[in-house]
Amino acid sequence: METKKDSTEEKILEAAKNVFVTKGMDGARMQEIADEAGINKALLHYYFRSKERLFEAIFGEIIKYAFPKISRIIASDMGIVNKIEQFVDAYLDVLMKHPFIPGFIMKELSRDPSTFLKMIMKFGFNPQIVFTQIEEAMNRGEIIRMDPRHLAVNVISMCVFPFAARPIVSFVIFKEDQPAIEKFYHERATVIKQFVVNAIVIKP
Amino acid sequence: METKKDSTEEKILEAAKNVFVTKGMDGARMQEIADEAGINKALLHYYFRSKERLFEAIFGEIIKYAFPKISRIIASDMGIVNKIEQFVDAYLDVLMKHPFIPGFIMKELSRDPSTFLKMIMKFGFNPQIVFTQIEEAMNRGEIIRMDPRHLAVNVISMCVFPFAARPIVSFVIFKEDQPAIEKFYHERATVIKQFVVNAIVIKP
DNA sequence: GTATGATTTAACCATTCAGTTAAACTATCA
DNA sequence: TGATAGTTTAACTGAATGGTTAAATCATAC
Structure with a gap:
């Protein structure tokens, strides 16, 4: 189970990164992230309980690069x-x-x-x-x-x-x-x- | 009759600049702008019909400087x-x-x-x-x-x-x-x- | 086959927010 | 005095949005 990394979670993180990066925290829409990840809003919240948490996940990741x-x-x-x-x-x-x-x-x-x-x-x-x-x-x-x-x-x-x-x-x-x-x-x-x-x- | 420049309008523009500049278009709230200008939302819309228009006024002004x-x-x-x-x-x-x-x-x-x-x-x-x-x-x-x-x-x-x-x-x-x-x-x-x-x- | 977790669907709730409206009040001007 | 523009108050509408829920479906493992 999940040999590499859970594919859906990665799709979400990738999509969230794209949306957050172009729109910013305020401009980003959960629906848009879900769409871009090819899933629905319910599943998005199923993985990351809130927009806040998802953003922090992305933010931390990016800071590590920066x-x-x-x-x-x-x-x-x-x-x-x-x-x-x-x-x-x-x-x-x-x-x-x-x-x-x-x-x-x-x-x-x-x-x-x-x-x-x-x-x-x-x-x-x-x-x-x-x-x-x-x-x-x-x-x-x-x-x-x-x-x-x-x-x-x-x-x-x-x-x-x-x-x-x-x-x-x-x-x-x-x-x-x-x-x-x-x-x-x-x-x-x-x-x-x-x-x-x-x-x-x-x-x- | 508005010898210099209408004071209220200037207060609005000043307040709007501050808010838009720190929060961005998405993060800015009309209520906050009204508060910072020391007026109420109704009057704010009385001067600038919409957030769009207000933003464009500020935006154009700033670009002129830039x-x-x-x-x-x-x-x-x-x-x-x-x-x-x-x-x-x-x-x-x-x-x-x-x-x-x-x-x-x-x-x-x-x-x-x-x-x-x-x-x-x-x-x-x-x-x-x-x-x-x-x-x-x-x-x-x-x-x-x-x-x-x-x-x-x-x-x-x-x-x-x-x-x-x-x-x-x-x-x-x-x-x-x-x-x-x-x-x-x-x-x-x-x-x-x-x-x-x-x-x-x-x-x- | 059945249990389990992943995913979808679709409806729904609560909140925030832009924008509207109407009524009252104030100051000024004529 | 009365008209007018500026301003307030307060309530409202309507749309967008974050988040929830329940039931149904799908896949996979056991």
């Missing part, structure tokens, strides 16, 4: 430039696989900040570690002087924002030319790394 | 580096005055992309102009070679994203230390300009 084992990269003891490059690669990799995450998080963030920030705390990464490391590199003259917090925000912005604003980017720049869009997003990692290195690394 | 007279800067014939710097200054200025805009747009974008993209079209700025100018500067060896579209996305990302993700930034980095947050956001323009110049300008 703040991934990148902590490990951050905590590692490699050089800062190397570390930034690995961070960008790892983060872009996650985003390419789950491009809807930024949009979803932005939406739910203002709706209910408290539960969200609680979630973040659980992953409790300490940015101070990176900030200190950046400052040391500056003192050694490896990279230019700048507020480490601004540097971090710059890097993360360039990684995340294009996914949050994907519809605008794809419409304004690419007129919905799908293959070109795909290509563009695949190039992001390389471009960002190059851009950051150019901006901060001091050549001897 | 895509401001920056077009003029883009179309001007100053040098590209200068132009980027002026763009960043102007854009950050708008964002500092209306910091809620990015979050709002992100939310409503996935809910109803069509009406939104229609709005954008109206402002019909042609990014191709800037792209061409960037390429010319590259050919003259003023700035390094890179896909102009990536450059544009990088700059805009660094400008906009911190506002869209403001709650996270202020929580993770600043632990809600308001004055520090304010200071940080005021520094953004200078930091971004410096960062971009470092990244792309070729020193002779």
